[in-house]
Amino acid sequence: MKAYQKRLAIVIGGLAALGVATALVLNALNSNAAFFYTPTQVAGGEAPKDRAFRVGGLVRQGSLQRDQLTVRFVITDTVREVPVAYTGILPDLFQEGKGAVAQGRFDAQGRFVATSVLAKHDENYMPPEAQHALDRAGQPTGAAR
Structure with missing residues (x-):
């Protein structure tokens, strides 16, 4: 695997982890919100x-x-x-x-x-x-x- 492919894989993995963390936080906030x-x-x-x-x-x-x-x-x-x-x-x-x-x-x-x-x-x-x-x-x- 070339260097740019490794960097691309790291960036994509980081974005996926950030997306999952954001989804979990938003779900927790929505379920605990009292309107x-x-x-x-x-x-x-x-x-x-x-x-x-x-x-x-x-x-x-x-x-x-x-x-x-x-x-x-x-x-x-x-x-x-x-x-x-x-x-x-x-x-x-x-x-x-x-x-x-x-x-x-x-x-x-x-x-x-x-x-x-x-x-x-x-x-x-x-x-x-x-x-x-x-x-x-x-x-x-x-x-x-």
Whole structure:
């Protein structure tokens, strides 16, 4: 084998290894990604039924119910609502009427079971996705996005 053929074989082998590594990384990222959905999108069936995702908006006033470590509450975008069940300790800043994002999935009965709950960190902050959803929900139907 000549020198240029060896170099060509090394370059082709390197590109193939890079392609395989890239495919594995992208597959891992895609399978672990939790996409954000609004309660309106969840009610519309846009959220996945078989994998984890995030739902965010405001915690509806009067919806917080505690039973030892299990907490039930409702996240709303002022148009639709998603009931959430979470077992664990809520963040200190979590409260009714404030922004929150819950990550989880639907169980066999179709209820959203959260594995983590995030709350806003100061009185001016809301996750950008949640703020955008609330802004869109406030627009009249058919308004430009």
